[in-house]
Amino acid sequence: MTDTIVIAGAGHAAGQTVISLRQHGFDGRLIVIGEEPYPPYQRPPLSKKFLAGEMELERLWLRPEKFYTEHNVELRLSTRVERIDRDRKRLALSDGSQQDYDKLVLATGSRVRRCDMLGADLPGVHYLRTIDDTLAIQEHFRPDAHLVVIGAGYIGLEVAAIAVSSGLKVTVRELADRVMERVVSPELSAFYQQAHREAGVELLLSQPPGTVIHGDTRVRKVVDGDGQEFPADFVVIGIGVLPVTELAEAAGLECDNGIVVDEYCVTSDPDIFA
Structure with missing residues (x-):
């Protein structure tokens, strides 16, 4: 079984990927790298109950923070993936460190x-x-x-x-x-x-x-x-969003108004999903 799966991005998609991987028996190393200082959370309430002050911050989390500790998930927050070295299967991070992967999931989402x-x-x-x-x-x-x-x-x-x-x-x-x-x-x-x-x-x-x-x-x-x-x-x-594809494009992955994947979410690199 794959030893290390790294997820670039810490939004809803990243959180659900973590949950599903553990539910389906993946017991290897699992690392989530996200720019924000928060664990994976749901965004829809941001413009509704959370904006109205009717929802506490922690209720946004997809899972309580202890979930990640209990399931051996490494959260590297306030950190951004800067570059993908596909040949070495290595990521360069914004804090100056590097992280190797066996499989990589790009859950970079969109930006305004x-x-x-x-x-x-x-x-x-x-x-x-x-x-x-x-x-x-x-x-x-x-x-x-x-x-x-x-x-x-x-x-x-x-x-x-x-x-x-x-x-x-x-x-x-x-x-x-x-x-x-x-x-x-x-x-x-x-x-x-x-x-x-x-x-x-x-x-x-x-x-x-x-x-x-x-x-x-x-x-x-x-x-x-x-x-x-x-x-x-x-x-x-509020005039819409754009897909975040710069990281994938710089790595030479096929993109077309988004990251191109097959029916299994595999990109043009068989070791990278999106």
Whole structure:
């Protein structure tokens, strides 16, 4: 049986891989390497109950931390895989160390799609994907604070719903003529639009391009392409995600808007899964 399996990434997929490997009898060395300081956790509550303050941090964990000790799983957190040496089956890590593997699982997931509009790098402009992202957004939650959400997808609408229920004044701006245009039917879009407006969200669709975020030491307002101004104490941008493929591409693995695998999740290298 394989001696050492290393999992690059410590998100939901990594956690479930660990659970399944142990459940199915793998008793070799199992190492999880993740950039965040947290054990594998579920992300969906980040924009819902956890953002609302209705869920404790530890309830996000896929398994209690003691699970990994009890099942001889090595968690190497706050660490990133920098390079894969496929010939030597060796990983170069961000802390300067190296780690050999017999089989490697790439569970690197996705990252937020960042906005290139002017002012998007100002303090007070946020994206939401990680625990730390949610904690940073929560710091702005106070009654009557103005939030502008750019993008009316799942993340944008969920953040808007939690924020308005917490007493914030919320404006959602979307280029398309309906919310979640790419993923739901027009009827379902209409349902969510009505629900958000009835809850008090200012939902603006078919917005002109050319939006700019203004501020000095932090964000102050959002100005659209027609010059209309929206006061903003903070901004949340939710315009989708991109697959994290740089590590795989640098290693020479086949990628095509993601890491290419077969029906068994095997990449173009038979010793690397994704």
